[in-house]
Amino acid sequence: MQVPAPLQTLFSYFPLYTHPPLHPNAKSVEEPTIWVHPPSTSLLSSDVECLKWQAYLALRGLDGIRVRSDVDAQGAIGGRLPNLHVPHDASATYSWTENNKGPVSLLSAPQIVEWVDVKLAHSALDDLWEGYKDEAAKDESRAWVALLEGHVHAALILAQPPRSFFQSLFDAPTPPSTAQPLLVPPPTSGFFPSYSITFLSPFGTASANPNTRISPAMKKAIFNDYADAIKALSEKLGSQKWFLGSEHPTPLDALLFAYLHCLLGSSDVVRAQVTERVNLVAWELRVRRTVKAAFVS
Numbered sequence: 001m002q003v004p005a006p007l008q009t010l011f012s013y014f015p016l017y018t019h020p021p022l023h024p025n026a027k028s029v030e031e032p033t034i035w036v037h038p039p040s041t042s043l044l045s046s047d048v049e050c051l052k053w054q055a056y057l058a059l060r061g062l063d064g065i066r067v068r069s070d071v072d073a074q075g076a077i078g079g080r081l082p083n084l085h086v087p088h089d090a091s092a093t094y095s096w097t098e099n100n101k102g103p104v105s106l107l108s109a110p111q112i113v114e115w116v117d118v119k120l121a122h123s124a125l126d127d128l129w130e131g132y133k134d135e136a137a138k139d140e141s142r143a144w145v146a147l148l149e150g151h152v153h154a155a156l157i158l159a160q161p162p163r164s165f166f167q168s169l170f171d172a173p174t175p176p177s178t179a180q181p182l183l184v185p186p187p188t189s190g191f192f193p194s195y196s197i198t199f200l201s202p203f204g205t206a207s208a209n210p211n212t213r214i215s216p217a218m219k220k221a222i223f224n225d226y227a228d229a230i231k232a233l234s235e236k237l238g239s240q241k242w243f244l245g246s247e248h249p250t251p252l253d254a255l256l257f258a259y260l261h262c263l264l265g266s267s268d269v270v271r272a273q274v275t276e277r278v279n280l281v282a283w284e285l286r287v288r289r290t291v292k293a294a295f296v297s
Contacts, residue, residue: 033066033085034295035076043067043295044288046265048156050082052258053109055287058294059249060116067295077108084112092118124251131250141244141252144236147229148259155226156262158219159270227273234277249287257291260284 003011034057036050045051057065068085076083084107094114107115117123124130132138214222233256237243243253261284263274274280 029085029087031064031066031296032062032087033068035068035071035081035083035085037073037081038069039067041265043292043297044261045069045082046262047081048153048258048262049109051261052255053082053084053112054295055254055257055291056112056251057116058291059254059287060120062116062119063294065295067297077106080109082109082112083107084109084115086115094118131246131248133245133247137244137246141250144233144243144252145255147232148255151222151225151229152259152263154222155270156259156266158214158222159267161267223269226270230273230277230280234280237279237283239279253287257284257287261288 034050034054036045036054037047039045045054054067071081071083073079073081086105086107088105094111096111129135129138132141242249243256244250246253260274260280263270264281264284265271274284
C-alpha cells in the first residue's frame with residue numbers, strides 16, 4: 001500500500017533521521033564521584049536524601065570525593081539519586097561483584113554503606129553498639145530517626161513553593177512507588193529502619209511538591225508537630241558534640257545534618273524554628289564545614 005499523498009505531505013514536515021549507535025566511554029574514573037541533585041550551595045545538594053549520603057561519606061572519614069549535579073535522576077540506578085561512581089577495584093569483594101565486572105562501578109545508595117565498609121576495612125556493625133555510647137542510645141536513635149523522617153520531613157515538603165502547571169509539564173515522571181499517603185515505609189536507600197511521613201514521594205525533596213489538597217487544619221497540625229520536633233531536637237542536642245552523646249559521628253548525625261541544612265535553606269515558615277535555636281545553628285555550621293571539606297568539584 002502506498003501512503004496517500006496528503007499524508008506524505010504531512011510526514012515530510014517531520015522527517016525521521018537515524019544515527020549510528022553511541023558506544024560508552026570505558027575510561028575509568030580516578031576518584032569516587034557522587035551524583036546528586038543540583039546543590040543549593042557549593043558542593044552540597046539541596047535534596048535531603050542526597051545530602052544525608054554526602055554527610056554519611058564525610059562523617060565516616062572519607063575525602064577527595066567529586067560531586068556531579070548534571071546527571072538527571074532518570075539516568076541513575078532505579079531513577080533515584082544519589083549514585084556513587086567509583087573506580088573498579090579488582091581486589092575488593094562486594095555482594096554485587098559477580099554482576100559487575102566492568103572497569104568502573106556505579107553504585108546505588110544502598111550499596112554505599114558496603115563500599116565504605118570495604119574501603120575502610122571496618123563496619124559500624126562490628127562495634128558493640130554500632131557507634132552509640134550504649135544500648136539505650138542505640139534504641140533511642142530509632143525514635144529520633146522516625147521524628148526526622150516523619151514530622152520534620154513533612155514540614156520540609158509543605159514549605160516548598162508550589163510549582164506552576166507549566167513547570168509541571170517538564171517534570172520527569174516519578175518512578176512508581178507502592179507507598180501509601182502519610183505513613184509509609186522509609187526510602188529503600190535509607191540506612192535506618194524507620195517510617196516516614198510524606199505526601200508525594202518519600203525520596204528526598206528535590207522532586208517532591210506539596211499536595212495542594214491538604215486542608216489548612218492538617219497543615220497547621222503538621223507545622224505544630226514540626227515546631228515541637230525542632231524544640232525536642234534542640235533540647236536533646238544541648239551542647240554535645242554529637243547527637244545522643246556519641247564519641248564519634250553516627251548515621252543519625254548525618255541524617256540530622258541533612259535536615260537542618262535543608263531547613264535553613266528553605267522558606268521562613270520552617271527556617272525560623274531552627275534559627276531560634278542557637279545550638280542547632282552552631283552545630284549545623286560546624287558539621288557543614290566537615291562535610292563540605294570532603295568533596296571537590
